[in-house]
Amino acid sequence: MSTTQETKVEQEAVKRDFYHLIINGEKVKSSTGETIKTYNPATGELVAEVAKASKEDTEKAVAAAREAFDNGKWKKYPVGRRAQVLNKIAAIMRSRFNELVELEVLDTGKTIHAAQGQITQAIEDFEFYAGAIVGHRGTVNNVPGQFHNYTEKEPVGVCAQITPWNYPMMMAAWKIAPAIAVGCSVIVKPASLTPLTTIVLGEICQEAGVPAGVVNIVPGSGAEVGDYLVGHPQVDKVAFTGSTPIGKDIMAKASQTLKRVTLELGGKSPNLVFADADIDAAVDGSLFGIFYNSGQSCEARSRLYVHEDIYDEFVGKFVEKAKKIKLGDPLDKGTHMGAIIDQGQLDTIDSYVQSAIQDGAEVLAGGKQVHPEGYENGFWYEPTVIANVNHDMKVVQEEIFGPVVVVMKFKDEKEAIRLANDTDFGLGSAIWTKDGARATRVANQIQAGIVMINCPFSAFPGTPFGGYKQSGFGRELSIESLDLYTETKSILSYYGSRPINPLGV
Numbered sequence: 001m002s003t004t005q006e007t008k009v010e011q012e013a014v015k016r017d018f019y020h021l022i023i024n025g026e027k028v029k030s031s032t033g034e035t036i037k038t039y040n041p042a043t044g045e046l047v048a049e050v051a052k053a054s055k056e057d058t059e060k061a062v063a064a065a066r067e068a069f070d071n072g073k074w075k076k077y078p079v080g081r082r083a084q085v086l087n088k089i090a091a092i093m094r095s096r097f098n099e100l101v102e103l104e105v106l107d108t109g110k111t112i113h114a115a116q117g118q119i120t121q122a123i124e125d126f127e128f129y130a131g132a133i134v135g136h137r138g139t140v141n142n143v144p145g146q147f148h149n150y151t152e153k154e155p156v157g158v159c160a161q162i163t164p165w166n167y168p169m170m171m172a173a174w175k176i177a178p179a180i181a182v183g184c185s186v187i188v189k190p191a192s193l194t195p196l197t198t199i200v201l202g203e204i205c206q207e208a209g210v211p212a213g214v215v216n217i218v219p220g221s222g223a224e225v226g227d228y229l230v231g232h233p234q235v236d237k238v239a240f241t242g243s244t245p246i247g248k249d250i251m252a253k254a255s256q257t258l259k260r261v262t263l264e265l266g267g268k269s270p271n272l273v274f275a276d277a278d279i280d281a282a283v284d285g286s287l288f289g290i291f292y293n294s295g296q297s298c299e300a301r302s303r304l305y306v307h308e309d310i311y312d313e314f315v316g317k318f319v320e321k322a323k324k325i326k327l328g329d330p331l332d333k334g335t336h337m338g339a340i341i342d343q344g345q346l347d348t349i350d351s352y353v354q355s356a357i358q359d360g361a362e363v364l365a366g367g368k369q370v371h372p373e374g375y376e377n378g379f380w381y382e383p384t385v386i387a388n389v390n391h392d393m394k395v396v397q398e399e400i401f402g403p404v405v406v407v408m409k410f411k412d413e414k415e416a417i418r419l420a421n422d423t424d425f426g427l428g429s430a431i432w433t434k435d436g437a438r439a440t441r442v443a444n445q446i447q448a449g450i451v452m453i454n455c456p457f458s459a460f461p462g463t464p465f466g467g468y469k470q471s472g473f474g475r476e477l478s479i480e481s482l483d484l485y486t487e488t489k490s491i492l493s494y495y496g497s498r499p500i501n502p503l504g505v
């Protein structure tokens with residue numbers, strides 16, 4: 001792959017033993033020499049070491065992003081030229097597709113099938129924003145005669161982007177692509193557990209011709225690097241994806257400098273199966289809804305409500321298939337579900353299951369840690385189905401972030417809606433019914449940012465993604481995201497021939 005004039009970073013193999021920080025277009029080691037070790041959750045084996053950003057490194061990244069934004073050329077490029085660079089990022093990612101997929105699998109323990117879908121989406125995000133930015137513009141507004149008003153969309157500035165470990169490269173793409181499309185500079189802090197593909201994406205940005213300082217990548221501790229970015233007066237916006245408690249802290253801290261904030265937080269998404277649903281399609285879609293990505297999805301449909309008339313049939317089929325889900329080699333295309341990210345998450349999942357059992361719930365499938373053959377040292381949990389719960393139990397109300405679903409009965413549409421909305425969260429939701437009017441009615445009353453009707457998938461590039469209530473605010477993946485990385489400037493001018501003297505002095 002040829003490099004452009006602006007490139008300072010030479011591409012190495014995607015998979016390697018050591019990964020650098022990216023600050024001001026350079027690959028650098030940490031100022032302290034410290035590193036983060038990243039492990040393969042499927043095997044427990046070391047994958048690589050990564051330079052761990054210190055406060056000093058983070059300060060340099062902020063300064064580079066500031067300089068690139070205030071005095072650099074990126075935001076001044078004609079929009080078509082920025083679009084061209086975004087398309088080039090996508091093209092380089094596509095040319096390294098298999099390597100990126102393999103690295104994501106090694107760093108996360110997810111299945112190759114899942115990683116392929118997510119890397120494909122990350123690529124398509126850059127292509128989507130390359131197209132969307134061309135049409136993103138201000139407006140001309142109706143004002144009284146002899147006045148002219150138009151608006152301009154200006155990039156918000158330097159953006160800190162903090163991402164979680166469940167979809168590392170996809171979350172990085174959701175954040176970097178719209179921000180640089182509008183002309184912002186970014187400092188990305190990936191999750192310490194899964195920094196690798198984000199670093200490679202940062203390198204690809206340099207290779208594609210993004211000027212130095214526009215995309216900086218600083219893996220490091222959330223409590224140190226993340227917190228420092230959120231409080232930094234030179235950072236204009238924070239975009240965070242992660243847990244609700246950390247999102248609340250970030251919002252409070254960012255308020256001190258009135259940063260723009262978008263938060264994509266946790267969920268406990270309901271999945272409603274009505275009596276007239278295509279039961280087999282609903283079973284398959286509901287299995288995907290919870291067990292995809294080992295349940296480590298913010299929009300995992302972890303509360304399954306089934307109409308009482310079909311409850312036994314549906315749950316029978318659902319449990320039978322849940323027990324057939326194959327765990328094992330994540331790089332084998334026949335594997336259905338991958339590993340859990342680490343021991344801590346495994347313990348959290350199990351403690352939720354144990355609390356449900358203690359509260360009198362019944363485990364219909366799974367319910368324990370497993371050790372697939374050849375993967376004895378990794379972190380694995382059985383696909384778990386829990387019944388006989390009441391709505392106050394922790395397992396029904398709190399986000400578990402693992403392959404655990406609770407199933408409950410409902411008797412009519414009204415009750416289904418009431419139960420679906422009985423949560424602090426409001427991210428995803430799903431409805432299974434053949435009655436189109438019912439689907440529309442229920443979709444209209446569910447308090448969630450996303451409603452899936454007879455559909456297992458929550459989003460494609462172009463569909464707004466984000467939550468109601470304590471699932472956060474702001475929408476990613478869509479045109480709206482461009483608005484969230486811009487300020488609107490209103491420009492009002494007077495073109496009358498006679499001077500005006502409003503005070504009459």
Ligand code: NAP
Pocket residue numbers: 162163164165166167189190191192193220221222223225226227230241242243244246247249250263264265266267297298299399401427466467471472
């Ligand atoms: P997390 O613990 O909140 O961490 C998310 C990111 O924030 C990590 O990069 C973390 O860094 C960093 N961080 C931690 N403490 C911080 C602080 N005080 N200030 C600034 N940054 C800080 O979440 P997670 O466990 O990685 O991810 C799972 C959560 O993300 C779930 O709740 C899930 O629902 C949510 N999620 C939401 C969406 C969505 O779109 N709504 C998508 C995916 C995931 P380190 O971990 O490196 O220390």
Ligand code: MG
Pocket residue numbers: 038039040041047106107108193194
């Ligand atoms: Mg890892």
